[in-house]
Amino acid sequence: MRENTIAHAEQAQASALARLYGEPLFELPADLYIPPDALEIFLEAFEGPLDLLLYLIRKQNFNILDIPMVPLTQQYMGYVQEIRSRNLELAAEYLLMAAMLIEIKSRMLLPRPPAAQEAEEEDPRAQLVRRLLEYEKTKMAARQLDMLPQDGRDFWTPQAFFDLQLEPELPSVSPDDLRRAWLAIVKRSQLMAHHTITREKLSVREYMSQVLRDLKDRPYAPFEALFRPELGLPVLVVTFIAMLELAKETLIEITQAEAFAPIYVMACRQSDGESEVSPAAMATAQA
Known part of the structure; x- marks a missing residue:
């Protein structure tokens, strides 16, 4: 009987939404007010538009050599919309990449003329793929360099003072x-x-x-x-x-x-x- 009571209490604790002053809270208060700025997405963790694109591709397990532009563009624009009203300077850089994604998406959706079909036209995603691959190589190289021991962070260089004069200076008798x-x-x-x-x-x-x-x-x-x-x-x-x-x-x-x-x-x-x-x-x- 006691074991059943303990198990029931643990199950109740697990189903609680939150804890208030140590007590489990199973329902949100009716007068609960959440400020608009309480939940905020910080995109400063990404080092730029290429970093964000690479994150979305790896998260969805997309093939970087055959990127599906429609879902990638939708996800990217969702992130851009979050930051347009918060950081204009940061949003301008991301908007430029958004324009490039929309252009690539449009070029892939529009039909090509018969003359262009006969000639081998470069994939509109080729330039973006090259930039992403180069950025990924650079990022991996920077991570490997950061793992190496650094002076001032992992070790300190010993310093010692010594006189390089070959001839000793003899003092005069006073x-x-x-x-x-x-x-x-x-x-x-x-x-x-x-x-x-x-x-x-x-x-x-x-x-x-x-x-x-x-x-x-x-x-x-x-x-x-x-x-x-x-x-x-x-x-x-x-x-x-x-x-x-x-x-x-x-x-x-x-x-x-x-x-x-x-x-x-x-x-x-x-x-x-x-x-x-x-x-x-x-x-x-x-x-």
Whole structure:
């Protein structure tokens, strides 16, 4: 009994015209008002008159090489009548094709003169068939192209920036670089400072010659290797001034491969001891 009730309820639900607030509606209300624009056919889904013709031919399973013009023209004109009052710009394009269909239909219905029957006249539908076949090929090719992976839709191209310069640009040594290196040396020397106060005379000229002697047997030396922190802060200061004087006189060259890289010192020319120091450098050192 319960199964029969359930089956009867399901049958009633299936026969309902619609649902209103979840309840089945079996009859339309007498005062129901449907606006004229409630039901509207949108023909913008077709890409043009040829698309519409091809749709009608495939829908009715017509032979595209032997198109029955009478039913095709009637169906096409039915679509055209729907859009004449809604979209004039769109209707003009479809009306042009409608005129062509009517012309083909008329040429097929009118009897041909005897002279024309003897000659082989081209089928009036031939031009339309060629256009439809070419359009169908183009549409299928466009559909196949659309199925291919597209950049921005199916995948994204990776992008990476890299420098194409073959020769690296070496940074120039600035006074700030020398200052930071000097402060690092001073900081290390303070760890070895002692409280013995002595007065000693230090010669800049002597340490200029000492630096040149240290560079005599090797092409270059690290900046820190030319200092002797164990001799105290005054010796470090004099050695630093001596190196600045040698760089000023172009007797040594201070280089750095890149920013924050180790600083190296190299001699510009090879000669013995004190003869490398020019008179101008000695005058500056004595001053």
